[in-house]
Amino acid sequence: MNTIGFEKVRQILEKELENRNLRKTTERFTILEEVYSRNDHFDVEDLYDTLLSKNFHVSRATVYNTLDMLVACGLVKKHRFNGDGAVFEKALGFRQHGHLVCNECHHIKEFCDPRLQAIQDNVGVALGFNITDQALVFYGTCSEDNCENRISAPLKKEAHQ
Structure with a gap:
């Protein structure tokens, strides 16, 4: 389903960070890369646990904040199915x-x-x-x-x- 390369997604995040005067941190780009390597719907805990299992230590707050930014700039979609907690999926190029x-x-x-x-x-x-x-x-x-x-x-x- 993916019709767009990761480099393009990375460029969009870089521009968003520049527009918001935010630092281009390894954590943000690693979270983006993990999101775009997945082909499923996931919640914050799934993503956080996956990052930890790959020995990438990041705070839950960073995961939450980065996902919020990725939703705001159109790189990730946020859903609430059945009133359950939020789940996410990559958005661009699909x-x-x-x-x-x-x-x-x-x-x-x-x-x-x-x-x-x-x-x-x-x-x-x-x-x-x-x-x-x-x-x-x-x-x-x-x-x-x-x-x-x-x-x-x-x-x-x-x-x-």
Whole structure:
């Protein structure tokens, strides 16, 4: 899905730091690199633990503050699914997509559909609205039999008629 190189992402962060008169620290760029090496949704603790497991010692406050800055400059998207804590995903260079969130196991699946862009364009034109972003989330129950986070018994799969 990635259509943009990490160097471009790094340049955007550098410019943002310059605009905010902030230092270009190793911690900020390491956090950015870790975010862009992932292909999943993660929370602050996941990211913090991953950095520690790679022997990169950084404070939780630095992780929180850096993620907030990355969200503000459009490099990371922040979601709140099911009222749970915030989860993040890299944002730049990825196709528009929606999310399926299981109400039981909380697993998140992404899906792409070219009709999403057409719907966004049609709604914008019809309502005279310049849409700059969208988030489509479907909530339900997945059919993963071996889900490690399932709260209740797995659903029985019904035969299609």
